[in-house]
Amino acid sequence: xxxxxxxxxxxxxxxxxxxxxxxxxxxxxxxxxxxxxxxxxxxxxxxxxxxxxxxxxxxxxxxxxxxxxxxxxxxxxxxxxxxxxxxxxxxxxxxxxxxxxxxxxxxxxxxxxxxxxxxxxxxxxxxxxxxxxxxxxxxxxxxxxxxxxxxxxxxxxxxxxxxxxxxxxxxxxxxxxxxxxxxxxxxxxxxxxxxxxxxxxxxxx
Amino acid sequence: xxxxxxxxxxxxxxxxxxxxxxxxxxxxxxxxxxxxxxxxxxxxxxxxxxxxxxxxxxxxxxxxxxxxxxxxxxxxxxxxxxxxxxxxxxxxxxxxxxxxxxxxxxxxxxxxxxxxxxxxxxxxxxxxxxxxxxxxxxxxxxxxxxxxxxxxxxxxxxxxxxxxxxxxxxxxxxxxxxxxxxxxxxxxxxxxxxxxxxxxxxxxx
Numbered sequence: 373x374x375x376x377x378x379x380x381x382x383x384x385x386x387x388x389x390x391x392x393x394x395x396x397x398x399x400x401x402x403x404x405x406x407x408x409x410x411x412x413x414x415x416x417x418x419x420x421x422x423x424x425x426x427x428x429x430x431x432x433x434x435x436x437x438x439x440x441x442x443x444x445x446x447x448x449x450x451x452x453x454x455x456x457x458x459x460x461x462x463x464x465x466x467x468x469x470x471x472x473x474x475x476x477x478x479x480x481x482x483x484x485x486x487x488x489x490x491x492x493x494x495x496x497x498x499x500x501x502x503x504x505x506x507x508x509x510x511x512x513x514x515x516x517x518x519x520x521x522x523x524x525x526x527x528x529x530x531x532x533x534x535x536x537x538x539x540x541x542x543x544x545x546x547x548x549x550x551x552x553x554x555x556x557x558x559x560x561x562x563x564x565x566x567x568x569x570x571x572x573x574x575x576x577x
Numbered sequence: 578x579x580x581x582x583x584x585x586x587x588x589x590x591x592x593x594x595x596x597x598x599x600x601x602x603x604x605x606x607x608x609x610x611x612x613x614x615x616x617x618x619x620x621x622x623x624x625x626x627x628x629x630x631x632x633x634x635x636x637x638x639x640x641x642x643x644x645x646x647x648x649x650x651x652x653x654x655x656x657x658x659x660x661x662x663x664x665x666x667x668x669x670x671x672x673x674x675x676x677x678x679x680x681x682x683x684x685x686x687x688x689x690x691x692x693x694x695x696x697x698x699x700x701x702x703x704x705x706x707x708x709x710x711x712x713x714x715x716x717x718x719x720x721x722x723x724x725x726x727x728x729x730x731x732x733x734x735x736x737x738x739x740x741x742x743x744x745x746x747x748x749x750x751x752x753x754x755x756x757x758x759x760x761x762x763x764x765x766x767x768x769x770x771x772x773x774x775x776x777x778x779x780x781x782x
Contacts, residue, residue, distance in 0.1 A: 492765070498778035524779035530772050535763045538771075548763065555760035558740045558753065560697070566743075567735050573703035574729035 376402075376463040377556055378485050379470045380478045383493030384523035386504040388539045392493060393470050396546045402553075404467040406459050409435065412450040425455060443473070443480035454481070468553055475529040482532070489556055490533040491549065496540045498523075581607075581668040582761055583690050584675045585683045588698030589728035591709040593744045597698060598675050601751045607758075609672040611664050614640065617655040630660060648678070648685035659686070673758055680734040687737070694761055695738040696754065701745045703728075 383389035397403045409425040411432050420426050432451045435441050444453030454471060462469045471481065481488050495501040501523060505516045530536065535552055539545045556562065588594035602608045614630040616637050625631050637656045640646050649658030659676060667674045676686065686693050700706040706728060710721045735741065740757055744750045761767065 494775065498775060498782065502782075520779075520782055524776075524782065527772070527776055527779055530775075531765060531769070533765050535760070536765050536768045536771065537763060548759065551756040552760045552763060554753065555740070555757045558742060558757060560736060560738050560741050563741045564736070566741065567732070570699065570703060570735075571729075571732055574725075574732055577703065577707075577725055577729065 373464070373466045374557075376404075376466050376468040377553060378459060378463065378481070378488040379468055379553065380481050380488055380490045381470055381472050381493060382475055382478050382490070382526075382533070383539075384495070384501060384526060385519050386501050386508075386523075387493040387495055388542060388545070389472060389493040391542055392537075392539065392545055392549060393472055395542060396549055397470065399546065400550060402466075402468055404462040404469050406454060406462075406469050406471040408452055409441070409444075409455050410450060410452045412452075425458075442471075442484050443477045445477065475526050475532070479529070479532055487562070489535070489552070491535045491537055491552065492530050492533040493537045493539050493545070494530075496538055578669070578671045579762075581609075581671050581673040582758060583664065583668065583686070583693040584673055584758065585686050585693055585695045586675055586677050586698060587680055587683050587695070587731075587738070588744075589700070589706060589731060590724050591706050591713075591728075592698040592700055593747060593750070594677060594698040596747055597742075597744065597750055597754060598677055600747060601754055602675065604751065605755060607671075607673055609667040609674050611659055611667075611674050611676040613657055614646070614649075614660050615655060615657045617657075630663075647689050648682045650682065680731055680737070684734070684737055692767070694740070694757070696740045696742055696757065697735050697738040698742045698744050698750070699735075701743055 381389050381393055393405065397405055407421060407425055409427060409432060411427060411429050414420070414424070414426050418424065429451070432453065435453065435455060436444060440456055441453040442456055442459070444451055454473070454477070459469050459471070473481065478490055482490055495504060502516070502520060505511060505519055511519070537545055537548060560567070586594050586598055598610065602610055612626060612630055614632060614637060616632060616634050619625070619629070619631050623629065634656070637658065640658065640660060641649060645661055646658040647661055647664070649656055659678070664674050664676070678686065683695055687695055700709060707721070707725060710716060710724055716724070742750060742753060765772070
């Protein structure tokens with residue numbers, strides 16, 4: 373069983389990254405989603421091990437102490453983090469695992485797992501991003517302005533990513549993402565056992 | 578117009594790389610084949626600028642002197658090389674250009690063009706490679722043995738390549754190769770102008 377990839381997906385609010393991930397996981401069996409750990413309380417309908425691994429502060433800090441998280445952060449009074457164990461279990465079962473995370477977390481992951489693949493999803497243009505945020509009709513002008521400002525800040529880190537995906541059309545974007553994953557599997561650096569086996573077979577001729 | 582990629586394809590005799598290249602160029606408009614230069618005489622049916630750029634020794638040595646070749650080599654009494662001009666013309670016209678070449682040449686190209694993509698085509702196994710060579714029925718046992726030995730030598734350089742393509746089925750292999758090219762175009766390092774434009778647009782908001 374070939375080990376699966378660790379795929380890190382980031383993108384501005386309004387980039388459509390959530391929809392892309394949901395859609396690719398539904399369409400292809402080979403993918404799994406990482407499940408984060410958090411100390412916040414479950415909301416109605418949320419399930420332990422599906423939306424999050426829910427735990428108390430003590431348990432979370434135990435994970436930190438024992439280096440069992442790829443990365444973690446604190447928002448307001450709660451911890452959020454990515455447990456290594458679940459991701460590695462899935463990868464060892466041959467699954468390519470998606471992890472949706474913002475840029476700081478993504479760069480921490482890249483440090484911990486150098487062969488992780490970092491993908492940044494962008495709308496076709498800055499104007500289109502603003503249009504999408506306004507079009508939702510759920511945010512005030514003030515919130516939209518803050519999101520745009522934050523996107524501008526985040527955009528400065530895009531050059532640390534491996535791939536740039538322009539989300540003009542969800543289906544096309546899902547196919548492109550799938551293509552990137554298949555190509556990554558074809559990289560020589562990910563196929564050294566196959567190559568070593570071949571060299572060995574040649575030497576026996 | 579985004580500049581096309583330089584795609585270097587190598588593989589053992591019997592890997593099917595020639596068929597793959599012919600097939601992908603016929604199937605998709607975006608590709609062009611590099612045309613080599615040679616001092617050998619044209620064979621019946623060969624055309625200048627299609628199979629090769631045919632030239633005399635003086636002309637070829639002029640190209641060498643003026644650094645107009647990505648790489649060149651001498652076989653028997655003839656020169657063979659890859660003129661830069663034709664490849665760059667095609668790339669500037671937005672074409673992804675394929676170049677079929679053995680490993681020494683491929684590594685020279687990578688040195689001259691660091692963003693070239695090196696792809697190695699392999700049969701599914703060493704046993705299958707031998708079967709294909711024998712199956713052709715055109716070679717003596719002696720020639721086959723020499724080819725296998727040479728393949729074993731070449732295989733030691735595979736780790737210098739970017740991608741490994743297993744040719745089990747030509748059509749599937751063509752699609753995988755096409756997928757690799759599309760993914761390469763999505764690399765952040767190949768999209769800096771798009772990213773710079775976006776950063777600029779954000780700064781103007």
